Amino acid sequence: MYKVFIDHKPVIFIKEQKISPDSPTVRYKNREQIMRQRRKYKNMTDVDHPLQIICEDPKACFKEFFSEHKKIKAAGGIVQRKKKYLIIKRKGRWDIPKGRIDKGEAKEVACVREIMEECGIEGHQIVMPLIHTYHTMRYKGRMAIKKTFWYILTYDGPKETIPEKKEGITKAKWVNYDELMAIRGNTYGSINQVLDAFEDYIN
16 A cells, blocks of 8 residues: 655555545546546545555556656654654644755664754654655656655753754744644644554554
8 A cells, every 4th residue: 555645635556455435436547547536536535535546556556656756755753852742833834853865865864864954953863663654745846756754763852942944944842742643733644644653653
């Protein structure tokens, strides 16, 4: 199964045997046919009821569908300090710190670096990988698909943060678990997917 957020709406490439009866479904023929069907369901799909694209080989369908998109990789994570978690506000929405992986850079190194740059903390360490997500975006005038690798990290340094304003980040703050989960109402679909994975890990 491959889940991707297109224009912040969830789409799943999935085998027929695994579909949910509660979500709309279409059978994959080609990219153009799926785009037509997606416009039909665009206002109906939500995080709980994604558009399901039935494929015999979900990986092959996923690769074909996004073959003309620019590929971008990023890394970030949920940082824990005592019983608090680090979130940022970027362009009016709550987010989890992350950023692009530089050419030749290991994704774990990029994760730590981007959190340092976006939030102004140092000394945070990766505990374990959590999940990876996909979402589409526009990049330099063309469509792109971003794959983000997410990690769980720990930090025992000072609580002071410095939001990276040049990246549109206006806040970087520590919140408790309930507050972390409450950002669902003002964040992105892919971030909700990260929160779901973290909730499963905690519980």
